Amino acid sequence: MTTAPWRDPALPADARVADLLSRMTLREKAAQLYGVWVGAATDGDGVAPLQQEMTAGHDWDELVALGLGQLTRSFGTAPVEPGLGAQALARAQRRIVAAGRFGIPAVAHEECLAGFTAWRATAYPVPLAWGAAFDPALVEEMGRRIGRDLRAVGVHQGLAPVLDVVRDPRWGRVEETIGEDPYLVGTIGTAYVRGLESAGVVATLKHFAGYASSAGARNLAPVRAGVREFADVTLPPFEMALREGGARSVMAAYTETDGVPASADPHLLTELLREEWGFTGTVVADYFGIGFLRTLHRVAADEAEAARLALIAGVDVELPTLQCYGTPLVTAVCEGRVPKALVDRAARRVLLQKCELGLLDADWRPEPAGPVDLDSAENRALARRLAEESVVLLDNPGGMLPLAPDARIAVVGPRAADPLAMLGCYSFPSHVLTRHPDVPLGIEIPTLLDSLRAHLPDAKVTFAEGCAVSDPDPAGIGEAVSRVAEADVCVAVLGDRAGLFGRGTSGEGCDVADLRLPGAQAELLDALVATGVPVVLVLLTGRPYALGRWHGRLGAVVQAFFPGEEGGPAVAGVLSGRVNPSGRLPVSVPRQPGGQPWTYLQPPLGLAGEVSSLDPTPLYPFGHGRSYTTFAWEDVRAPEAEVPTDGSCDLALTVRNTGERAGAEVVQLYLHDPVASVTRPDVLLIGYQRLLLQPGESRRVTFRFHADLSSFTDRAGKRRVEPGALELRLAASSADVRHRVRLRLTGPVRVVGAERRLRCEAEVSGGN
Template sequence: MLELKVTDHLYRDPSAPVAERVRDLLARMTLTEKVGQVNQRMYGWDAYERTADGHRLTDAFRAEVATYDGMGALYGLQRADAWSGVGFADGITAADGARVADAVQRHVMENTRLGIPVLLVEEVPHGHQALDGTVLPVNLAVGATWDPELYEAASAAAGAELRARGGHVALVSALDLVRDPRWGRAEECFGEDPYLAARLTEALVRGMRTAGVAVVLKHFAGQGATIGGRNSAATELSARELHEIHLAAALAGVRAGAAGVMAAYNEFDGLPCVANRTLLTELLRDQWRFEGIVMADGCAVDRLVRLTGDPVSASALALNAGCDLSLWDACYPRLAEAVEQGLVAEQTLDTAVARVLALKFRLGLFDEPSSHAEAPGDQRSDPSELSERMARASITLLANDGGVLPIAPAPRRIAVLGPNADSIAQQIGDYTAPQRPGSHHVTVLDGIRSAAPPDTEVTYARGCELVGGDLSGVPEATAVAAAADIAVLVLGGSSARSGDTVFDSNGAAVVTSANPVDMTCGEGVDLADLRLPEGQLALMDAVAATGVPVVVVLVQGRPHAVPDLPGTAGAVLSAWYPGPWGGRAVADVLFGAAEPEGRLPVSVPRSAAQLPVFYNAKDHGYRGYVDQPATARYAFGHGLSYTTVGYAPPRLSRARVTPDDPALICRVSVRNTGERPVRETVQLYVRRLSGGASWPRIRELRGFARLELRPGEEADAVFEIDADTLGSVTRDLGLAVEPGELLVETGPSSDRTQGARLVIASSG
C-alpha cells in the first residue's frame, strides 16, 4: 500500500466534494503540470522492462514523469500483442500485473511535487488485452446474442480482472455500426442497428461500473459510415443520418455513466471528430450535459497538422474543440506554447485538466493509491464460463434446409474440414493478447471430438488455406468427406495477427497485395469483395459433389456474402469469432445439446455489389437491381431454431395516442409449434406510414424480448411502448413523438413481421 503525502491541502481531504478538491488542486498547478495531465503520449510497454528479479521501471518512463512533474495517463501498461511486441517472454502476466501497476503509481506519486496519481488506461476490446486476460467473443458475436443481461455480467467479470491487475480505465469499442461490411473493423461493432447497439452499450457501462472501472467508449462518432468500408476514410454523413443512426449508442452510454468517449478518426462536416466543436462541445457537453473526458484516438491530433500547418496550432484546435486527453501524439506536449502564443486560453486548458482530475478523484486514486483493488460487490463470476456462454448464445442458425441439424442419429464417421476447423488464433478475433501455451482452449475440431458419441469416428483434413486459390489439399479433404456420413465444413475469415504483420503508426494492420498475410478482417483489413476466398469456395463445391450431407460453420468477423447454398449445404451456422472456448459451444449446437439462439445483428449480403443492404434504409420503394435482388441473403434479426414457432398479429391496448400521451401496451402471442424447446427472440419494429419531419425508414427496431417455450407452449411477449419507442428525429435534430400513422410490427426477424396500425393524433 502506498503512503499518502500528509498535507493540509484541501485536495487531500477525502471528505471534501470532488469539485472543491479539483478546484484546490488546479489552483496549485503550474502550466507545465497542467499540460502533463492532458497528455497520454507514452506506450505503457515502454515504461518497464523485465529482469531476472521481475520488472523494473525504465529510464524513459522516469524521464517522462519528470518532464511534466507528473503524468496524466499511461496507455497500455499491460497490453500484449504483435504490434506492441509483448509476449510471455517479456510481458506482464496476471501474477505480476498489480505489482507493476503499484510500482508505476508509487513512482509518480512519490516523485512529483503534488503527488497526482496516474490513470492506467487499458484496451478491453473483448476482454482485457493482456497476458492471461480472459478473451470474450467479439462484439459482433455479442450483438448476435441479443442478450444485454449476459453481456453485462461478462463485462463486470472482465472489469474485475482489469481492476485486480491495477487498471482504471477500459477502452471499449461500442459506438460504431456495421453500415458497410467491407470495413475490417466490423467485428468491433454490435451490429448495424442503433437500438440494439444502445442496449448493449448500456449493459457494457453498467457491468464495468459494477467492477469499479471507468469506461471510455469508442468511437465518437459515425466511424462505421466511412465511404466504401475503408478504414479511417471520409464519411458523407448528414446531420440527420448522424442523429438517427450513429448517436443512439453514445447517448445511451453517456446516460448509463460512461466516464469518457474517444473522438473518432473520421470527419464530420469537413472536420475530423477530434477537432469538431459541434460534436465534442455543443452536442456532447451543452446538449447532453456530459461531464466526463474526451480522449483522442491514437495520433489523431497529429493528423490535424495538415489543417493547421504546425503542431502547436493543431494542439490548440483539438483542445478548443473539446478534446481533454491525447493519445500518443506529438502535438499536445506543446500545449504550453499554444497558451503562451494566445492560440488557446489557459482557462480552456484548466477545464480539460479539471475533467481528468475529477475522474481520478471519482476513482478514488488519491485516497486509495494502491492500484490493486477488489471490485465492489460480488465479482466472483468465472470469466471463461461467461465467455463460453456468450459464444453459445451467439451461434446463429442461418439455414437448415436439409434438416441435417442437429446431428442425429449418431453417425459412424464425421468429417471435419476447412481452414478454420482447428485454429484458436482464427476464432478469437483482432486485438487479442498471445494465448498461454498449453491453455485449455477448444477449437471446433476439439469440440466435435469431445461431443461426438464414443463410437463415432471424427476425421479431419484442412482442405485449403484461409486465403488464396491453392487447391492442392482439396482432393484429400474430398476423400475424407466421401468416406463420412456427414461433413462439417468450417470456413470464414481471420483477424489473427502475427510477427510477420506490418503495422501502421496507430497499430492498424497494413495488408496489401504487396504485403499479403492470412488476415481477412481486423483494423486495416478492408475487403472490396465479400465472397469467401477462392480456395474455400472450391473446397465447398468439391465436398458437396460427393453427395455427403454438408454443414457449413462460418467463423468470421464480418458477414461474408455467402452463395446460394441449396444443393450445396444442408445447414449453415454463423459462429462469428466465438472466443477460446467457442469450439465447444459450436459442437453443443451441432449435436443438439444446446439450441441455436443467436439472431443476426447485421444483414448478410448476397454480394458486395448490392451494398448497402442494411435493413433500416430509407423507404423509397426501390425495386432492386436487374441482375440480382436488392434484399439481403439473410435479413437483420434472422435466426432459426430446431423447432417451429408461430406468431399471431400484434395487439395494441390503444389504436390512437397523442404526442403528450403516447403510452400503450403491445402484446403478441407466440407458440412453439414444434417438438423441441426454444428461446425465442421476439422483435418489435416501428414503421412510419405517414407524417413525420423527414422521409421514413423501412422499419426501425424499437424493442425485443425473450420467451422460453416448451413444445406446444404459447405465451405473450409484452412491450411497453412510450415516447422513446415512438420518438423520431425532428427538423431541429431533437427527439419527439410526431403526429402521423405508424405500423407497430412484431416478428422473428426484420423481414417477417406483422403489424397493427397506430394513429398519433395532434395533441391540439
C-alpha cells in the first residue's frame, strides 16, 4: 500500500481519495463514518445528553480492523495528564494504523468552547464574554492558541465555536453563545474560526441550525422560528464563518424546525449548505443526534432508517460513537434499503478531510513533538486580557468605583470565594471534574475574594457567603448583614453555578422559567441594600438577569460572563481601578424577570407601546457599557445623500478621549430601515470598532457601508436590497445614538445571494 496512488502526496486530493475508495469494501467505507468513544460511561451521569442510554460497549480489536473515522474525546472524558494523554492517543492511533488494511489513522476530536476541555488546560472566558469584548483580533489569537494546544497533543478537530444567536435568555446554553445579534456573533465567531484553522485544526460550527430558538427556552425543544427569522437571524453567522473563516466542519443541531429534524433535513444540510453556500467539508452529528431520529423525533422506525435519513440529508459522520452507521447501515445497504452511493459520498468527504490533515500520508507520525504545557504563561496572559476586556460596567451612579484603596469592604455572596464561579459549563472543571471530586482543579483559578485582597492590600476586607447559589435557604443572610453594617462599602458577588442537565443554574440543560436571580440571592441583595451601606453588585453569570428591582438603589453594577481562570484578577482590577472597564453588553439586561423571550432585534410591533401594559424595554440595552473615562465623538462626515442599491459609501468620525486615563471606546454602527416590504428590526448592528485611546488622544474611524448590508429576506424567500430611505446610526449602544445619517438607496431592487458583502469594514487612522 505504500506505493499506491492514494499514498502519493504529489497527487491531487480528489485523485488520491478516488483511488482509495476504489480499493475499499463497504464495511471499510462505513467504518470511516463513525467515531468511537473509548471510556465513555454507560451508566450514571454522563457529559452528553442521554449518554448512558445511547452508549454501548464495543470490541476494540474488531472495530479497528475495519479502520475508524474518529476518536472521541480521549482528553475530555476523564482527567488525564496532558503529556501522558498525548502518548496514549499516539498509541491508540498506532493500533488503528496497524490493525486496518489501509493503515489510516482516525480524526481525534475534542471540545474547545472556552479553551481545550482537558485537565490542566487553560480555561478561557466563555463565548458570551468574547462578545462583550467586541475584539475579534483578540478572539482570533485565542483561537490560534487553543488550536496549537490541540495539535500539540494529537487532536485534529475542535467542536467549536457555537454560532447560535440568543433568542431567549432563559435558555441554559446562553453562556456558550456570543450574543443576541447575528452580526456580532458572525464577526467574533469567524475570528475564532480563523484562529483555530490557522493552527491546522478543523473548526466545527454548531449548532446548525436554530438550536437557540427552541420553544420555551428548553434545551432540545422544537424550534418555533419563521422562514425570515431563520434566514436573517439564525443563518448569517454560519455563512460568514464558512465564507470568511474557512471552517471545515459543521455540526447538525439536535432540534427540529417545523417538524423536520436538522439531522434529516436535506434542504438545510445539502441544498443550502453545500449547493448554495459551496461548503465542501464534513457534516458531523451532534452527539447521538442520528439515533435521536428514532428515539426522540420518531421519524425513523429503526437505526437503519435513521442512518438512511441522516445520509440523505448530508450527515457524514456519526458522533460520538457508532450506533446507526455501523452494522445497521451496512446491512441496510446490502438489502437495498440504503443506496450505496450515499455511503460513498460521505466516505469521500471524510477521506478528503483526512487527506488535508495529512492522515493519508505514509510518513504521518502521531507522537507529540515535545513536552506538553496546556496552561502556559502566554495562555494565561491572553486569558487575563480577554477577561479584562469583557467586564462590563453597567452602572456607577454613586461613583463608588473604583473602590478606595483603604476602604473597609464587606465582600458578600456565594460566588466570591469559589473558583468555579469563574468557569462555564464546558470548562473541564465544571464539565468533567464534578464527577471526580478527589482530583484537583489542575489549574490556578484565583477567586474574586482573594484577588480583591491582593489588589487592595491596605483595605480591610471581610467575607460572608450569605446564601448558596441555588438553595432558597436564607439562614446565612443575617451574618452577612452584620458584616456589612461594619463596612464602608459592600461588594455583593452573586450569580450562577455552571453545570450539566440541571446540576447547575447555567449550562447545557439548565434552562429557567424566568430571569430572577437563583435561590435566595435576590433576598440577600434586598437585605444588603436595606442596610444603607453602599452596595456594589458584581454578577458572575452565564446569562443576563433582571435587575430592575434594584435600579437606582445600588452604588455600582458590574457584569462578568464567566470570565475564565484569570477572571478573579480581571474583575478585581475593575473594582480597584487597575483596569478601566471597556466591555459592552452582547445581550440585553431585562428590567423585569418575565416577559421573555425578548432581544433588541424587534420590529416596531415588538417595542413598548400603548396597546400593552407590559413594557419589554430592557434596563440596560445591547451594546451598553460604561468607562472610568469620557469620550467625545466629533467631525462626523456623512455619505452622499443617494447611494445605488449596488453601491457603497464611507461614513467617518473622530473619537477623542477627553478624560484623565486611558480607556477603550466601542463605536457601533446600526441600520434603521423606515419602510420595507416586510417588517424589519427597528435597529440592527452592521458594524463596530473598538478603540484604545490615551488621555487626549484621538482616532478617526471610517466605516465602509455597502448596500448589501441592508438586504433582507422577502416574502418569496429571496434576499433583496430595496431602494428607499435608510438611516445609519453611530451609537454607543443600540439605544444610545450619537449621530444619525440619512441616505437613500436608488435604482432597482437587487436580489443577492452568497456573493453579497457580509461585513462593514472599518479603517482606523490618525492620532495625536
